[in-house]
Amino acid sequence: MSRPGGGAHRVDTDVLVIGAGLAGLAAARRMTAAGLTVRLLDKGRSVGGRLATRRMSGAVVDHGAQFFTVRGESLAAQVDDWTARDLVRVWCHGFDGSDGHPRMIGSRGMNSLAKDLAVGLDVHAPSMAVATRFDDLGHWEVTTDDGSSHRAGVLLSTAPVAQSFSLLFESVDGLPRDLFDADYDRTLGILLVLDSPSAVPPPGGLQNPTAELSFVADNALKGISEIPALTVHAGPAWSLEHWDADAAIVEAELSRLAAPFVGSAGVVEAQVKKWRFATPRRPWPEPCWVDERTRAVLAGDAFAGPRFEGAWESGLAAADAAVRLCR
Numbered sequence: 001m002s003r004p005g006g007g008a009h010r011v012d013t014d015v016l017v018i019g020a021g022l023a024g025l026a027a028a029r030r031m032t033a034a035g036l037t038v039r040l041l042d043k044g045r046s047v048g049g050r051l052a053t054r055r056m057s058g059a060v061v062d063h064g065a066q067f068f069t070v071r072g073e074s075l076a077a078q079v080d081d082w083t084a085r086d087l088v089r090v091w092c093h094g095f096d097g098s099d100g101h102p103r104m105i106g107s108r109g110m111n112s113l114a115k116d117l118a119v120g121l122d123v124h125a126p127s128m129a130v131a132t133r134f135d136d137l138g139h140w141e142v143t144t145d146d147g148s149s150h151r152a153g154v155l156l157s158t159a160p161v162a163q164s165f166s167l168l169f170e171s172v173d174g175l176p177r178d179l180f181d182a183d184y185d186r187t188l189g190i191l192l193v194l195d196s197p198s199a200v201p202p203p204g205g206l207q208n209p210t211a212e213l214s215f216v217a218d219n220a221l222k223g224i225s226e227i228p229a230l231t232v233h234a235g236p237a238w239s240l241e242h243w244d245a246d247a248a249i250v251e252a253e254l255s256r257l258a259a260p261f262v263g264s265a266g267v268v269e270a271q272v273k274k275w276r277f278a279t280p281r282r283p284w285p286e287p288c289w290v291d292e293r294t295r296a297v298l299a300g301d302a303f304a305g306p307r308f309e310g311a312w313e314s315g316l317a318a319a320d321a322a323v324r325l326c327r
């Protein structure tokens with residue numbers, strides 16, 4: 001295990017994690033429990049990545065992931081812990097016809113789950129990794145946009161795959177070209193705070209309600225907001241077609257598409273949200289990618305499946321790989 005030492009040879013941490021979204025946080029917790037020192041860097045102001053919750057005009061709005069499902073034992077154990085502390089609860093058992101599988105939500109928004117996982121971790125945010133170097137001593141050095149550098153024995157990146165590829169390709173031989181080509185669907189969305197209840201029926205979620213929209217959520221019916229507020233996500237085709245359109249046009253078009261769900265309510269505040277790396281198109285067949293020589297690991301929902309549980313499982317697989325590499 002490479003431990004921080006003295007002088008020029010020291011590393012700052014056993015493992016440096018790029019990205020404090022769900023995959024990075026799940027990995028960091030498991031590695032910390034295994035006795036490693038871990039530091040996370042995130043370019044965002046705080047942790048969570050696509051587990052994103054915003055306060056707008058007094059409303060609480062989830063604007064990335066809307067809910068999650070649980071199939072594996074490790075996430076089930078975490079959900080039991082969150083449930084006991086009232087951090088998660090069941091939203092419903094399906095939106096259309098209902099397959100009965102519980103749809104779980106963060107009781108105070110999805111981002112609160114990331115914040116909970118981050119308690120006690122060494123998180124540097126905002127701090128964007130802009131360059132990496134694998135040095136002659138076999139250590140990784142990562143430079144961030146504020147000019148700091150961080151040295152570690154293992155580098156674990158959970159950034160969008162093409163970005164991880166760009167950060168690592170000069171040092172890592174045999175990085176599969178397919179990783180660079182792994183693309184993501186985009187999501188354009190609009191968040192609307194309303195002055196009275198929306199026209200969305202209980203339980204407050206509509207999957208693919210129109211040809212253009214992929215999801216509409218009523219955050220009040222969902223139970224995270226006292227004030228009525230909608231999250232309206234456009235589907236990948238519509239999002240790609242309108243990605244470069246003028247912001248005012250996108251807002252007007254999304255407002256028009258959202259109108260049937262707003263109903264007779266008035267709009268108090270509207271915000272457009274863009275997710276460039278919303279959904280990996282073709283998940284990698286392994287739960288993470290490992291370079292044994294340089295001790296570099298790539299993880300995230302592009303590896304174990306493009307959802308909450310995929311990110312979780314990928315983070316845990318990456319943590320197991322990192323623990324092994326540190327031995």
Ligand SMILES: Cc1cc2nc3c(=O)[nH]c(=O)nc-3n(C[C@H](O)[C@H](O)[C@H](O)COP(=O)(O)OP(=O)(O)OC[C@H]3O[C@@H](n4cnc5c(N)ncnc54)[C@H](O)[C@@H]3O)c2cc1C
Nearest residue numbers: 019021022023043049050065066129159300301307308311
């Ligand atoms: C609009 C939308 C709706 C969704 N709905 C659902 C849903 O209902 N159910 C579900 O299960 N899943 C949903 N998802 C998917 C789910 O949110 C993701 O699968 C999961 O959150 C991905 O976690 P991650 O850690 O792999 O990636 P991310 O959450 O994207 O984390 C990666 C982190 O890396 C950081 N980063 C990137 N580059 C750098 C860099 N150079 N330096 C430092 N930090 C960097 C980013 O800031 C980010 O925080 C949705 C996603 C979106 C966008």
